[in-house]
Amino acid sequence: xxxxxxxxxxxxxxxxxxxxxxxxxxxxxxxxxxNRARASDLVWQIDPYKCIQCGRCADNCVLxxxxxxxxxxxxxxxxxxxxxxxxNPQPNALNTGAENxxxxxxxxxxxxxxxxxxxxxxxxxxxxxxxxxxxxxxxxGNGSLFxxxxxxxxLNCNDCSIARACPANAFKRVPYSQxxxxxxxxx
Amino acid sequence: xxxxxTNLFIGIIIxxxxxxxxxxxxxxxMTTDRKTTIGNVFIYDIKEFSKTDPGLIKYKETGKxxxxxxxxxxxxxxxxxxxxxxxxxxxxxxxxxxxxxSNIKLIESPQCLNIADDGSIYVxxxxxxxxxxxxxxxxxxxxxxxxxxxxxxxxVSGNDVFVADASGKIILRYDKSGKLKTNIGKRNPDxxxxxxxxxxxxxxxxITSDGLLWAVNxxxxxxxxYTYDGDLQASWGETSIEIKGFSGCxxxxxxxxxxxxxxxTCEKGIPRVKIYSSNGNFESVVAGAESFxxxxxxxxxxxxxxxxxxxxxxxxxxKGHIFxxxxxxxxxxxxxLTNRRT
Amino acid sequence: MKRIVLLIIILLILPGAAFGxxxxxxxxxxxxxxxPVTTVPNPRSEFLEYLDVVMLLVTLSLASYLALKKRSRRGxxxxxxxxxxxxxxxxxxxxxxxxxxxNMSLALFDKSYIPPITVIVFFVxxxxxxxxxxxTFCAxxxxxxxxxxxxxxRPxxxxxxxxxxxxxxxxLYFGAGVLFAATGSAFIICQYDPFVSFFRxxxxxxxIVIGICFxxxxxxxxxxxxxxxxxxxxxxxxxxxGSKWHVSIAPGECINCRLCEDSCPFGAIRKPTQxxxxxxxxxxxxxxxxxxxxxxxxxxxxxxxxxxxxLSHVNxxxxxxxxxxxxxxxxxxxxxxxxDAFRGTARPKDELYAEVVRINGKFxxxxxxxxxxxxxVIGSKLIQFSLRRRRVEYEADRSSCLSCGRCFxxxxxxxxxxxxxx
Numbered sequence: 031x032x033x034x035x036x037x038x039x040x041x042x043x044x045x046x047x048x049x050x051x052x053x054x055x056x057x058x059x060x061x062x063x064x065n066r067a068r069a070s071d072l073v074w075q076i077d078p079y080k081c082i083q084c085g086r087c088a089d090n091c092v093l094x095x096x097x098x099x100x101x102x103x104x105x106x107x108x109x110x111x112x113x114x115x116x117x118n119p120q121p122n123a124l125n126t127g128a129e130n131x132x133x134x135x136x137x138x139x140x141x142x143x144x145x146x147x148x149x150x151x152x153x154x155x156x157x158x159x160x161x162x163x164x165x166x167x168x169x170x171g172n173g174s175l176f177x178x179x180x181x182x183x184x185l186n187c188n189d190c191s192i193a194r195a196c197p198a199n200a201f202k203r204v205p206y207s208q209x210x211x212x213x214x215x216x217x
Numbered sequence: 218x219x220x221x222x223t224n225l226f227i228g229i230i231i232x233x234x235x236x237x238x239x240x241x242x243x244x245x246x247m248t249t250d251r252k253t254t255i256g257n258v259f260i261y262d263i264k265e266f267s268k269t270d271p272g273l274i275k276y277k278e279t280g281k282x283x284x285x286x287x288x289x290x291x292x293x294x295x296x297x298x299x300x301x302x303x304x305x306x307x308x309x310x311x312x313x314x315x316x317x318x319s320n321i322k323l324i325e326s327p328q329c330l331n332i333a334d335d336g337s338i339y340v341x342x343x344x345x346x347x348x349x350x351x352x353x354x355x356x357x358x359x360x361x362x363x364x365x366x367x368x369x370x371x372x373v374s375g376n377d378v379f380v381a382d383a384s385g386k387i388i389l390r391y392d393k394s395g396k397l398k399t400n401i402g403k404r405n406p407d408x409x410x411x412x413x414x415x416x417x418x419x420x421x422x423x424i425t426s427d428g429l430l431w432a433v434n435x436x437x438x439x440x441x442x443y444t445y446d447g448d449l450q451a452s453w454g455e456t457s458i459e460i461k462g463f464s465g466c467x468x469x470x471x472x473x474x475x476x477x478x479x480x481x482t483c484e485k486g487i488p489r490v491k492i493y494s495s496n497g498n499f500e501s502v503v504a505g506a507e508s509f510x511x512x513x514x515x516x517x518x519x520x521x522x523x524x525x526x527x528x529x530x531x532x533x534x535x536k537g538h539i540f541x542x543x544x545x546x547x548x549x550x551x552x553x554l555t556n557r558r559t
Numbered sequence: 560m561k562r563i564v565l566l567i568i569i570l571l572i573l574p575g576a577a578f579g580x581x582x583x584x585x586x587x588x589x590x591x592x593x594x595p596v597t598t599v600p601n602p603r604s605e606f607l608e609y610l611d612v613v614m615l616l617v618t619l620s621l622a623s624y625l626a627l628k629k630r631s632r633r634g635x636x637x638x639x640x641x642x643x644x645x646x647x648x649x650x651x652x653x654x655x656x657x658x659x660x661x662n663m664s665l666a667l668f669d670k671s672y673i674p675p676i677t678v679i680v681f682f683v684x685x686x687x688x689x690x691x692x693x694x695t696f697c698a699x700x701x702x703x704x705x706x707x708x709x710x711x712x713r714p715x716x717x718x719x720x721x722x723x724x725x726x727x728x729x730x731l732y733f734g735a736g737v738l739f740a741a742t743g744s745a746f747i748i749c750q751y752d753p754f755v756s757f758f759r760x761x762x763x764x765x766x767i768v769i770g771i772c773f774x775x776x777x778x779x780x781x782x783x784x785x786x787x788x789x790x791x792x793x794x795x796x797x798x799x800x801g802s803k804w805h806v807s808i809a810p811g812e813c814i815n816c817r818l819c820e821d822s823c824p825f826g827a828i829r830k831p832t833q834x835x836x837x838x839x840x841x842x843x844x845x846x847x848x849x850x851x852x853x854x855x856x857x858x859x860x861x862x863x864x865x866x867x868x869x870l871s872h873v874n875x876x877x878x879x880x881x882x883x884x885x886x887x888x889x890x891x892x893x894x895x896x897x898x899d900a901f902r903g904t905a906r907p908k909d910e911l912y913a914e915v916v917r918i919n920g921k922f923x924x925x926x927x928x929x930x931x932x933x934x935x936v937i938g939s940k941l942i943q944f945s946l947r948r949r950r951v952e953y954e955a956d957r958s959s960c961l962s963c964g965r966c967f968x969x970x971x972x973x974x975x976x977x978x979x980x981x
Contacts, residue, residue: 048801052690056683063666067676073602082900085255094761104594108416109586110436110466112456114486119266119458134258144590146414146436151595160259169263170465170486172417172583182600185651185759188658189746198900199875203672210599227715227779238772241765242751365584384584418583545905 072203074190075211078176080200083161083168087177090195091159097184098159098177098192100137100152103213106174109147115167115175116140116150132166133157154180173213181209266458267487269505273460275492275555276503276539282315282549284542288326292542292549294532295332300540302549303327308340308349313534315549321353331371333393339378341368346380346395359395369420370471372430377445379430383420386413388432390445401447402432410449411437419470419485419528425478425495435467440480440497453497460491461499470528475537483529483541490531490541490552503539503552608677611650615684615700618642622699622962623692626806630974632964638699639708647702652758654678656685656696657703657791658749660733661740668741668921685791689798693805697785697795698962703754704785707777708963714781714824722826723940725787730936733790734929742921744874748790781824785961796958806955806962810974813952819969820953827960831950845945852938856931863930867923874922880915883908 076087076098087098111124116138121130126140137156141149152175159177167175193201204211286304293301299318300311308321308330321338329341336351344366348357362368362382370381378391379401388401404412413420414436422432429442429450439454455462463469465486473481478495481503488509492500509529527544534540539552585594618638625634646652654662659682666674685696697704717725736748749755753773756762762770776783785792799805808819808828819828871877875897882898885891887908894902901911955966 045801048797049690049803050801052686052798052801056686056690059663060679060683063674063679066666066673067679068673069676070605071602071608071675071677080900080904082896082903083261084896085259088259089255092756092759092762101597103597105585106583107585108436108466110414110416112466114464114466119263119464132261143592144588146411147586147588149592149595158259160255162259162261165261165263172466180600181602184602185653186602187749188653188662189749194745194750197895197897198904206602206605209602212597224715227713231776231779234772234775238753238769238776241769241772245751245765367583386586416586 068205070206071186073179073181073186073206073209074184074193074201075179075204075209076177077200077202077211078178078213080198081161081164081177082198082200083165083177084197085160085162086195086197087192088158088160090192092185092187092191093183095183096159096192097180099154099157099180099183100159100161100163100175101178101212102150102152103174103176104149106172106214107150108172108174109143109149110171111146111148113140113148113150113167114170115163117166132162134160134162138163150175176213178210178212263487266464267506269460269489269502269507273502274505275501276552277555278504278508278550279553280315280551281546282311282551284309284547284549286547289542289544289547290327290530291329292530292532292540293330293332294534294540295336296334296535298534298536300532300534300549301330301332301338302542303330303340304547308338311549313538319353321349323347328368329370331373333373339371339373341371341380343367346371346378346391357395359391362389367418369418370422372422372424374424374428379422379424381420381422381432383415383418386415386420388413388422388430388443390447399447401430401443401445402441403447408449410447416467419467421469421471423472423474425474431472431474431480433469433472435470438463438468440469440472440482453493460502471530473531473533473539475533475539476535477537481531481533481539483531485528488529490529490539504541504550508550509543608675611646612677612680612684614645615681618645618700619685619688619696622695623688626695626698626962626964627692627804630810630964630967632967635699635962635964636709639705642700643702643705643709646700647706647754647758648760650758652702652752652755653749654681655702656681657701657789658746658752660790660794661736661746661748664737664740665743669743672743686794686798689795689802691803693802693957693962694795694799694960695806695962697792698964701785702758703752703789704782704961706754706757706774707782707784710774710778711781711824712778715779716821717780717826719826722786727933727936727940728787729789729792731933732788733793734932736790738870738922738925738929739873741925742871742874742918744871744918753784781826782961786825786959799960800957802957805957806960806964808953808955808966809970809972811972813954814972815952816971817953818971819966822966822969823955823960824965825959825961825963827956828966829950829954829956831952832948841945841947845942848938848942848945852935852942855934855938857934858930859934859937860927860931863926863928863933864923865926866930867926868919870926871919871922874918876911877915877918880911883911 088096091097116132117124117130118132123130128136131138135156135158137153139151139153141151143149161177164175164177167173190201284302284304286302289302289304291303295301298313300313302309302311306323306326308323308327310318312318323340325342327340328343331339333339337356338349340347340349344363345361346359346368347355350356362380363385365384366382367384368380369383372379376393378393380389380391382389387403390398390401392398402410402413404410413432413434416436419435420433422430424430428445430445431440431442434441438456439452441452442450444450456464458464463484465484468484468486469482470485471483475481479500480493480495480497482491482493487506489505490503492503494500529544530542532540537554541550541552543550618641621638622635625631625638646655654677659678662674662678663682665672685700689696699705739745739747753770756766756770773784815831820830822828879897879901882895883901886894886898
């Protein structure tokens with residue numbers, strides 16, 4: 031009986047030892063990150079200057095319709111009649127006919143402002159984030175259209191599938207308080 | 218564990234599930250850097266538009282001159298065939314072989330420049346002009362055109378200095394002392410002037426020997442000729458993705474006039490340099506997009522923030538040699554007409 | 560006074576100057592048309608992140624109470640459903656303590672990544688609870704466990720040699736997960752989470768099929784992911800071994816009635832052991848295993864170091880550098896999108912190569928540690944087999960018991976006191 035009691039207390043001792051070591055370990059982890067934790071969450075975002083408009087944003091998101099959409103920086107736009115992000119390279123006519131448009135889903139709205147300026151806005155319910163308009167705008171125009179992760183849709187996965195697939199490594203984690211990386215934001 | 222029918226059945230299901238799971242996991246782990254699976258209709262392949270027919274290229278590149286600048290902005294050539302390159306915060310004067318003759322330090326970054334017959338250098342900063350003499354001393358600083366002005370080109374002839382303001386979408390005519398005389402290109406439907414459409418800071422002008430100011434109207438893909446008083450005389454240029462026209466939102470970005478009156482045009486988007494006759498008919502290609510593989514637009518869609526506002530600039534010397542400033546390579550590329558009997 | 564006014568004016572102008580200099584202005588519209596503003600929809604409210612932490616604490620406390628004090632299998636079952644609904648389907652299984660291992664590894668080795676507090680808390684709290692109450696997290700809080708638990712309709716008994724061998728897989732997964740996260744290469748634990756496609760209700764075909772396979776297996780083999788793959792279980796096993804209190808089968812003194820013997824679908828019940836037969840033989844085996852341990856560790860470490868280079872290809876920068884080098888030396892003729900994008904950034908190649916050399920170094924060292932760790936695990940398991948442990952009653956194995964409470968109903972002993980002590 032005493033043998034058993036000895037064995038039991040030996041087990042107790044080992045157990046307490048393990049518990050003490052684990053507590054120390056956990057305490058150590060907490061201490062390590064005491065100064066280095068950030069209060070706010072991190073969210074994913076695209077750096078538009080690294081993006082190569084490859085099209086992977088549209089089919090790699092875990093969501094059915096990607097959380098990445100094209101956004102328009104209206105301050106950079108030229109409001110051109112022949113918008114190279116809206117029209118394909120050889121349009122039949124400069125009107126809203128579907129065969130003239132670059133966007134396969136017709137997600138860009140073209141509205142006349144005054145001669146010769148037109149305004150182009152993105153319909154996010156149609157946009158899938160393929161980046162075709164972005165490529166057209168960037169290559170031939172002012173580059174005011176670019177892709178961004180929209181945070182009313184993004185699930186903020188710990189391991190973003192698009193980030194993993196992006197050939198240009200354009201995805202980065204940004205603080206919750208500044209969830210967008212627009213073009214022409216210095217620094 | 219009995220080997221009953223149910224147990225066997227369960228065993229088979231489990232084995233199939235395990236094999237399937239392992240196979241898929243391995244397959245997912247092996248595939249990396251897949252091509253995008255999104256389908257061709259969602260991909261904008263612009264490489265096909267940049268191919269140049271080799272039969273149209275009538276010039277050959279004979280050399281490269283390193284500018285030594287981090288940010289080269291503009292190039293101009295004076296009547297003595299000296300090359301002036303503006304970049305960073307200075308102007309370098311080179312001879313035709315590329316040897317540095319002198320270096321003029323500036324206070325701000327120059328955007329454009331032109332040289333008068335007497336050797337004085339008219340340098341356009343962002344919103345005002347400065348005049349330097351041939352020895353490099355500043356002789357004048359003109360009044361600012363306004364806080365929002367973006368000066369993109371200067372053309373000098375006789376007593377007239379023409380300054381192109383891209384944000385004001387106007388060309389201003391000054392005399393050599395800096396006094397504003399008139400403006401050219403303001404929208405005037407009665408005179409048939411539509412006005413300049415300048416979506417981006419590329420707006421060039423040059424003077425031909427017959428006393429006309431040829432200004433690029435980038436948004437309309439046209440080159441327009443104005444008298445010094447502002448009357449529209451002629452225009453040429455068409456919108457087309459083909460080689461004979463101009464594509465994109467705002468092209469050509471820079472022009473120069475050859476001694477025989479032909480036009481040399483530089484484009485962005487599909488970066489290339491072309492020759493048009495004095496009537497505006499497409500003639501030949503100096504250098505196609507293949508020569509500018511590094512310049513922003515077609516070939517490197519991810520060029521950084523600074524590179525995205527750079528474009529080719531061009532200048533011509535008295536022998537008709539063409540000097541193209543490549544802002545990404547930071548060199549001056551020299552092109553000579555190839556003497557080939559066709 | 561004048562100087563202060565001047566200073567204020569300068570401070571007000573400066574931001575305007577910085578702003579206006581670079582941008583080419585949009586056209587001025589004669590009609591006075593105002594430019595629209597680009598919308599910036601905000602991410603999920605921060606308050607809700609902290610709510611998740613509170614929910615975690617509440618469910619953990621409730622699970623511990625139900626498992627140790629109340630001993631209610633029913634309670635644990637319904638709590639499990641709640642956790643599945645909240646942490647699983649509502650929060651879509653992210654961020655979870657299992658994945659948080661990677662965030663912590665990355666944070667330890669990459670100074671530029673600063674983990675959010677909620678992630679650290681999610682990592683630490685279940686371990687802290689396990690240190691005192693055993694694996695109650697697994698019982699009813701983890702949604703991955705809950706989804707497998709609920710679908711367990713006909714548990715099969717897994718032979719102990721299969722059980723023990725497969726158990727090593729979890730250590731491999733843990734080590735690989737830490738290694739790839741620490742080198743900034745991949746979050747494989749998130750990538751291969753079988754059930755996340757159900758929680759999100761969307762995903763690629765591959766991950767959905769893997770999930771279905773796991774659920775099918777889980778109908779007959781109890782909690783396959785938890786027992787053989789879960790990387791967090793490595794830490795849970797350790798902390799549970801040292802826990803102050805733990806689920807016990809009998810609420811008081813065990814009477815060895817053997818009714819609970821086959822009640823655990825996870826093979827976590829340990830029988831009382833017989834009297835020792837060959838003590839000498841046993842001691843010889845034990846000594847041999849103890850001597851074998853350092854050999855295994857060394858072999859593992861060596862193997863791990865040499866596996867470092869092939870493993871480093873998981874890192875996208877390593878693959879990129881290799882591709883760029885192959886293109887430059889003419890070994891391949893065409894370019895890929897990553898290499899095109901890289902050349903477009905005008906980043907000097909030497910910088911990339913230097914970074915890759917550093918990463919390969921990390922993989923060599925990390926691989927060695929990983930390999931040594933695997934050797935340690937195998938050696939420890941062998942030692943464990945050679946150890947004779949005296950048991951007088953039926954008890955739940957501390958490291959593998961998931962505190963599910965299925966065995967409670969089988970025990971005829973009446974509850975007399977509070978939590979059964981160690």
